[in-house]
Every structure is written in structure tokens, then in C-alpha cells.
Amino acid sequence: MSQPDWDKNTVAQVIESLKDKPGAMLPILHGIQDALGYIPKGSVPLIANALNVSRAEVHGVITFYHYFRDTPPGQHTIHVCRAESCQSMNGTGLEAHAKAKLGIDYHETTADGAFSLEPVYCLGNCGCSPAISVDGEVYGRVSPERFDEILDEVRAQA
Numbered sequence: 001m002s003q004p005d006w007d008k009n010t011v012a013q014v015i016e017s018l019k020d021k022p023g024a025m026l027p028i029l030h031g032i033q034d035a036l037g038y039i040p041k042g043s044v045p046l047i048a049n050a051l052n053v054s055r056a057e058v059h060g061v062i063t064f065y066h067y068f069r070d071t072p073p074g075q076h077t078i079h080v081c082r083a084e085s086c087q088s089m090n091g092t093g094l095e096a097h098a099k100a101k102l103g104i105d106y107h108e109t110t111a112d113g114a115f116s117l118e119p120v121y122c123l124g125n126c127g128c129s130p131a132i133s134v135d136g137e138v139y140g141r142v143s144p145e146r147f148d149e150i151l152d153e154v155r156a157q158a
Helices: 008-018 025-036 041-051 055-064 084-088 091-102 144-157
Strands: 076-081 115-120 132-134 137-139
Touching: 008 025, 008 041, 025 041, 025 055, 041 055, 076 091, 084 091, 091 115, 091 144, 132 144
Parallel strands: 076 115
Antiparallel strands: 076 132, 132 137
16 A cells, blocks of 8 residues: 655655754654654655665664554554553453454554554553553543444544
């Protein structure tokens, strides 16, 4: 699947404003993702050239850190907590249900572009495990049935 057009000027501005900082790669990657929602594959050569590193090095950093996306996010981002407390309260069952219900794995977006699914390693809601967040709103004690209800609520608000 090809990526949609992305704003090369925005990428160039982020790179130019940060390239001379010590350890500039991470701030550049964060800046691009903050601006566009992801790091387009086509920006890798621009970053590599500006920092005088290989494309493989840039790609390696993007793929090493789970936070970075190289595909556009969906309209809504669902984070499933994978911390110990949530795992002990059937977080793995919730995770499996979410993946099956959405038809995607972590770091993917549904075919309709509505939802992206991401792991997170603590939402600070341990007393109400398992937890998810949708677009930054945290939900606790989420069963598979409650997950489906939350999805329906989010869809109804659109």
C-alpha cells in the first residue's frame, strides 16, 4: 500500500531547525511525527543526508522505538496497556480481542482509516486494570464487551 502525499516542506523545516543540535536524530524524528502524525518513508533519505548518516541508521532508530510510526495513523488511536497489572487482569485476552475485533495488529491502522492500535506500557490506571485509552481518554476495567461498547461510542461521535 502506498503512502499518501506528505508535506516535504514541513519535514525540511523540522530537519533544518534541529539538525545542528547534539543528538539531533531523535528530536527530528519526534518533530516530524508531531507535525505529520508519522514519519514518512520518503523522509528517511532527507534525514540521513542532513545528519550525514546512512538511511539504514535512520530506519533502525525508527523501527527500534515503538513510539515512532512509519504509516499514517487512523482517525482514532487506541492504546492497550501491557503493564503487569493489566496483564494480571486478563490484559492479554483484551489485547487478543482488540486485534481480532479491529482486524489489525499493533502499529497498524484499520482499512477504513478509523482506528490505529498501539501498545502502551502503563496508563497509570493500575487499580482499574485492564485499561485502554482512546485518543487520550483512559478507560478502566475494560472487558471485551466494554471494548466493543467503547468502539461503538467513538464511531457514533464521528
